[in-house]
Amino acid sequence: MSRTAALYGAVGVAALLAPLVFPAFQTQLAFLWVMVLFALTWDVMGGQMGYNSFGNVFYLGLGMYVTAVVQRDLYFDVEEYAHVAGAVGTLSAGEYLTGLALGLALAGVAAVLAAAVLGSGILGLRGHYFAICTLGLGIAAGEIAGGIDYIGAGSGLVTPVFPDALGRRGMFFYYLFFALAVATFFTLRWLYAGRFGLAINAIRDDEDKAEAMGIHTTRYKTVAWCVSAFFLGIAGGGVGNLVGFIDPTDVAFAGATFGVWMVLMAILGGKGTLWGPVIGAVIFHVTQELFWTYLFGWQRVALGALIIVIVVFFPQGILGWVRQRWPERFGHRVDEEARAPGGGA
Amino acid sequence: MTESLLTADGVTKVFGGVVANDNVTVAVPAGAIVGLIGPNGSGKTTLFNSIVGHHPIDAGSIRFAGREISRLRVAEIARLGMVRTFQQTRIYGKMTCVQNMQISVPHAREGLRTMFSRFPAEVTEKAEGLLEFVGLYAKRHLLAGDLSFGQQKLLEFAMALMNEPRLLLLDEPTAGINPTLINGLMDRLKRANAELGVTLFVIEHNMRVIMNLAQHVYCLAHGQLLAEGPPDEIRGDQRVIDAYLGAH
Numbered sequence: 304m305s306r307t308a309a310l311y312g313a314v315g316v317a318a319l320l321a322p323l324v325f326p327a328f329q330t331q332l333a334f335l336w337v338m339v340l341f342a343l344t345w346d347v348m349g350g351q352m353g354y355n356s357f358g359n360v361f362y363l364g365l366g367m368y369v370t371a372v373v374q375r376d377l378y379f380d381v382e383e384y385a386h387v388a389g390a391v392g393t394l395s396a397g398e399y400l401t402g403l404a405l406g407l408a409l410a411g412v413a414a415v416l417a418a419a420v421l422g423s424g425i426l427g428l429r430g431h432y433f434a435i436c437t438l439g440l441g442i443a444a445g446e447i448a449g450g451i452d453y454i455g456a457g458s459g460l461v462t463p464v465f466p467d468a469l470g471r472r473g474m475f476f477y478y479l480f481f482a483l484a485v486a487t488f489f490t491l492r493w494l495y496a497g498r499f500g501l502a503i504n505a506i507r508d509d510e511d512k513a514e515a516m517g518i519h520t521t522r523y524k525t526v527a528w529c530v531s532a533f534f535l536g537i538a539g540g541g542v543g544n545l546v547g548f549i550d551p552t553d554v555a556f557a558g559a560t561f562g563v564w565m566v567l568m569a570i571l572g573g574k575g576t577l578w579g580p581v582i583g584a585v586i587f588h589v590t591q592e593l594f595w596t597y598l599f600g601w602q603r604v605a606l607g608a609l610i611i612v613i614v615v616f617f618p619q620g621i622l623g624w625v626r627q628r629w630p631e632r633f634g635h636r637v638d639e640e641a642r643a644p645g646g647g648a
Numbered sequence: 649m650t651e652s653l654l655t656a657d658g659v660t661k662v663f664g665g666v667v668a669n670d671n672v673t674v675a676v677p678a679g680a681i682v683g684l685i686g687p688n689g690s691g692k693t694t695l696f697n698s699i700v701g702h703h704p705i706d707a708g709s710i711r712f713a714g715r716e717i718s719r720l721r722v723a724e725i726a727r728l729g730m731v732r733t734f735q736q737t738r739i740y741g742k743m744t745c746v747q748n749m750q751i752s753v754p755h756a757r758e759g760l761r762t763m764f765s766r767f768p769a770e771v772t773e774k775a776e777g778l779l780e781f782v783g784l785y786a787k788r789h790l791l792a793g794d795l796s797f798g799q800q801k802l803l804e805f806a807m808a809l810m811n812e813p814r815l816l817l818l819d820e821p822t823a824g825i826n827p828t829l830i831n832g833l834m835d836r837l838k839r840a841n842a843e844l845g846v847t848l849f850v851i852e853h854n855m856r857v858i859m860n861l862a863q864h865v866y867c868l869a870h871g872q873l874l875a876e877g878p879p880d881e882i883r884g885d886q887r888v889i890d891a892y893l894g895a896h
Contacts, residue, residue: 497767
C-alpha cells in the first residue's frame, strides 16, 4: 500500500513541477495529459468492456463545440463574432473563467446525454458491427458539423482569446488537463474496483453468460459509454480552447488522428488495465513529439512503423505483457496454506 | 394440487424443417431434483434454451413461479430466480474466481447507485464460502480461465449458487469431469438442494448420476417426450433402452 502511495506521490510531484522545469514545452506537456485522458476514456469501452469504439472522438468534438458556443454566446454577438473570427475584443479573467467553467460543465452533460441516446441504439450491436458503426458516427459528425452555420460550418469556430491576466496560456491549460486527468483516473479506479467494473469485465469476457446470470447488460454498457463520454466531453472543451480553432474534421471530429491515437495508446500500454492507458499515452506522445522534431517529413511513416511494432510485438500492451510475465504481482496466486483443507479440486 | 415451480406445457420449437421439441410437457415441483435424459440430438438443450428465454417458442406455454415467462428475455428470467449453467462451461476467463463470484450476485434490484457501489464484505465472504463449498478456495485468486475444465465446471456451479436461484437448470454438470470428482459434485448438488433449498432440473448423460440424483426423470427422443417416471421405472423402460440403442 505504501509503495502505491509512494508511486502516486512521485508521479504527482513530477507532474506538478514539469511545466515549471520545462517552461518552453508547456503546451506539449498539456497535450500529454490530453492524451492520457483520451486513452483512459477509450479504455472504459475498448479495454474494460471489450467494445472497440472508433467513434469516441464524437464526444470530444461535441464537447469542443458546446464549450466554444457557450463561451461565445455568453458575451458576444454571434454574427459579429463570426465576421471577425473572434477578434471582437478580449474578455476579463472573470468572464473568461465563467464562460469556460460553464462551457465545460455543459460539455460534460451534453456528452452524457448523447452517449445515453446513441448507446441505447448502437450498443445492441456486438464486436465488429459495433466498431464499424461507431466509425461511421465520427465521420458523419464531422460532415454534419461542417454544414451548420451557427457553429461556423466548414470554416470552423475560433475560441475566445485567452486573457493575459490569467498568466501563461500553456501553464493554465496544463494544470486544467492535469486536474481533469487525475480526477478521471481516480474516478475510474473507484469504479473498476466495484460492481460497475466487474460487470463490464464480465460483459467483455462472455456477454451471453452475463445475460444468463441476470446482469442488466444494456444498462451497464450504456452507463459505461456515458462515463467515458463525460470525461472526454469535458476534455474536448479544453482541447478546443488550447488549440484555439475548431475545425470540424481536423480538430473536432478528427478520427484519423485523435480517434486512432486513442485506440493505439490504450493498446500500447495494455488495454483493460488501469495504468496501461496512462503509460501508453506517455510513451506515444513523447515518441510522437520526437518524431516531429527529429524525423520531420518522415514523422507519419515513423508513426506508422510504431503502430505496426505495437500491434505485432505487444498485442497485449506493455502492462498486459508484464501481467502475463509476473501474474503474482497482480494478485493472481494460489494460497498454498489453504490448499490442504480445500482439497477435492 | 399446487402448481409446480416450473411448468412447460406443450412446448414446440421448430428450426427450419427440424422439429427440435414437439409438444413437450414437463413439470418441476419446488424443492425437487428432476432429471432430463435422452440420446444426443433429442432436444434436451433446446428445451432448456426455450425455458430460459434464449429463443422464442413456436407453441405452448412456460410458467415459472406462477407467471408466464415464455415471452420474457434471458436476463429478465434470470432475475426472477431461474439460472442455467451451460453445456460448454462458461465463466469469465480474465477475471479471478472471487470476481467471478462477486459479479454473480442477484441483480433483481439494481439502480444507478447500486451499479456504482462497492461489494460489501458479506458478498466477498459468501463468495469465498461458496468457493470453499465446491473446493476452489485455494485457487480463489487465480484467473478463472487458468483453471482446468473440471474446476471451471465447479466454478460455474458455485456462481449459479451465488445468484441465489430458486431453480437451477444444469446442462450436463458432470460431462468431462473425472469419476472421483463426480461423486463430490453429486454430493454438492444434493446438499445445495437440501441445505440451500435450490430446486434442480438436470440434463445428464451419466446414468449412474441421474439415477442416483433425481426423484423424477423425463426422457426425450426425437424431440418428443418418450417416457417419464421415477428413475427405477425409467431404467427398466424398454422404449428408453431402445431409444438409447438407436432402435428408433
